[in-house]
Amino acid sequence: MSEKRRRARVQGGWASTSKPRRDEGPTKIANKDEKYPINFKFKPTVENRSKPKELVIKKNGVHQLSDTDNGLSRIFLQNEFFDSNECEWIFEQLHAEVPWKQELIKIKGETVEQPRHTAWFGDITYTYSGLTLNPHQFSPLLIMIRDKIESYMNEQQINRVPFNSMLANLYRGEKDSIDWHSDDEVSLQRNPVIASLSFGETRNFELRRKDQSEIIDGEVDYTYSQHVKVPLSNGSLLIMDGACQEDWQHRVPKEYHDRQPRINLTFRTIYPS
Numbered sequence: 001m002s003e004k005r006r007r008a009r010v011q012g013g014w015a016s017t018s019k020p021r022r023d024e025g026p027t028k029i030a031n032k033d034e035k036y037p038i039n040f041k042f043k044p045t046v047e048n049r050s051k052p053k054e055l056v057i058k059k060n061g062v063h064q065l066s067d068t069d070n071g072l073s074r075i076f077l078q079n080e081f082f083d084s085n086e087c088e089w090i091f092e093q094l095h096a097e098v099p100w101k102q103e104l105i106k107i108k109g110e111t112v113e114q115p116r117h118t119a120w121f122g123d124i125t126y127t128y129s130g131l132t133l134n135p136h137q138f139s140p141l142l143i144m145i146r147d148k149i150e151s152y153m154n155e156q157q158i159n160r161v162p163f164n165s166m167l168a169n170l171y172r173g174e175k176d177s178i179d180w181h182s183d184d185e186v187s188l189q190r191n192p193v194i195a196s197l198s199f200g201e202t203r204n205f206e207l208r209r210k211d212q213s214e215i216i217d218g219e220v221d222y223t224y225s226q227h228v229k230v231p232l233s234n235g236s237l238l239i240m241d242g243a244c245q246e247d248w249q250h251r252v253p254k255e256y257h258d259r260q261p262r263i264n265l266t267f268r269t270i271y272p273s
Contacts, residue, residue, distance in 0.1 A: 055228045062156075065228065066209060070243035071191060075207075076156060077230065081148075081197065081237035091199040091234075093141055094263050100170050106130035107179075115254075116176040122165030124270045128185055135165070142166065146267055149195050149237065158241060160193045163267040171203060171252065174259035178252045180208070184245045187270050193241045198232040200262040205230045205238060207250045232264075 057063050057077060065073040082090065100117035106129055120126050120133035121142060127133070138146070146163055153160055169178070183194055196205070212225040232238060240250075252264075 049224060051224055052226045055226070057228060057230045065207065065244065066226075066247055068211065068243065068247055070246040072242045073244045073247050074240075074242050075230070075244065076158065076237075076239040076241075078152070078237040079233060080235050081152070082199075082235040084234065087199050087235040090141070090145070091263055094168070094199065094265075095170070095261070097139065097141075098168055098170070098263075099136060100168075103131055103133075116178060117170040117172070119168045120165070121168065122270060124165060124187070124272055126165065126167070126185075126187065126270060133167075138166070142265075145197065145265065149197065149267060152237070153193075153195070153239065158193065158239060160241075161269050163195070163269055165270040166265055166267045169264040169266070171201070171259075171262040171264070173261065174255040174257060177254045180249045180251045182210070182245045182249050183268065187273060188245070188268060189271055190246075191242055192245060192268055193239065194245075195267040196232070196238045196240075197265045197267075198234065198236050198238075198262060199264075200234060201260040202231055202233040203252050203255070203259065203262050205232050205250065205252055207244075207248045210247055210249055 057075070058079075060078055061076070063075050063077065065075065067073070098119045100119055102117050103114050104111050105114055106112075111130075118133075120135050121138050122135045125132055125134055146166070150160075150162065171177070183192060207228040207230075208222050209226045212222075214221045214224065230238060244250075
């Protein structure tokens with residue numbers, strides 16, 4: 001072995017063993033503006049909520065909306081309850097003969113014009129939204145319409161008492177409407193039956209469930225409530241019964257496209273106070 005190689009081996013034998021590396025723990029990211037590292041806090045994932053799919057009803061028949069402690073909520077739909085020829089002359093007669101009037105009502109303490117024309121028929125006055133309506137007498141045409149609806153309800157075995165009142169609504173165009181409400185006045189008593197007959201332009205009749213609403217920032221929110229839409233065409237009959245007025249609200253909204261006039265007759269039973 002050469003002298004050079006022997007010296008290298010001797011020197012290597014005296015070399016110290018390498019020190020074990022210290023476990024420095026997890027890496028920390030320091031904030032350049034602070035002396036200490038950032039503290040990370042775990043935030044739980046917020047559950048994503050989805051709105052119930054809107055239910056659209058177009059077919060004739062009985063449709064159950066809900067079943068709660070208040071009872072069963074149902075609607076009956078009969079398209080073409082009157083045929084197109086009958087609808088044309090009935091619309092013309094009603095449009096000309098009914099004493100239409102745009103009333104003032106109170107909404108949240110403010111007096112405003114109703115965005116439609118109305119007329120009240122029967123023997124008893126009717127009060128809603130701070131407005132009291134004095135009745136007009138049923139004409140022979142209205143009596144014929146009422147009798148046909150009551151005969152249909154007998155055939156369908158819908159629980160009812162004879163209709164003694166009717167609210168007529170004239171929607172002049174797409175800007176006329178009726179806002180969310182329930183027909184739950186004391187004079188109607190519990191679980192009233194209301195029959196709604198349409199002539200003229202098709203308009204959407206919408207419902208939303210009340211017991212699924214939430215209070216957000218002091219306001220009632222219906223974002224996650226079940227919504228139902230029923231297009232009501234010329235000559236169609238819609239009947240609400242059961243707990244519809246306790247558990248649901250309904251409306252006819254404004255629309256963004258041009259609409260021709262529509263007349264809606266809503267028959268109900270009023271009880272004297």
